[in-house]
Amino acid sequence: MCSFRATVHAYANPGRYTVYVTVSDGYNTVTSDFETIVVGPAPTIRITSPAINSHFLAGDIVTFAAEAVHPEGGKVICFVS
Numbered sequence: 001m002c003s004f005r006a007t008v009h010a011y012a013n014p015g016r017y018t019v020y021v022t023v024s025d026g027y028n029t030v031t032s033d034f035e036t037i038v039v040g041p042a043p044t045i046r047i048t049s050p051a052i053n054s055h056f057l058a059g060d061i062v063t064f065a066a067e068a069v070h071p072e073g074g075k076v077i078c079f080v081s
Contacts, residue, residue, distance in 0.1 A: 011039045043068040043076045 011017060017039060022032040049065035056062055068076035 014039050014041050041071045043070045 009019075015038075017037050019035050019037055020032065021035050022030065024030045045066055045068050047064060047066050050056075050062060070076050
């Protein structure tokens with residue numbers, strides 16, 4: 001789960017991109033700069049709950065759980081879609 005406010009921009013392909021980032025403390029301080037980011041392949045997402053072929057009735061509250069695996073290894077700590 002992400003613990004920050006995210007502004008999302010999706011890149012269609014993996015690669016190196018130059019981005020212009022502006023951040024603010026919400027009061028008086030604003031700063032901007034160019035940064036280079038590297039976009040890798042998307043993680044593989046697997047729904048772990050509810051179980052396959054589970055049945056629900058109209059009005060039921062259904063809670064989902066999932067896990068993500070990064071194709072290059074390493075842990076996925078935040079995935080914004």
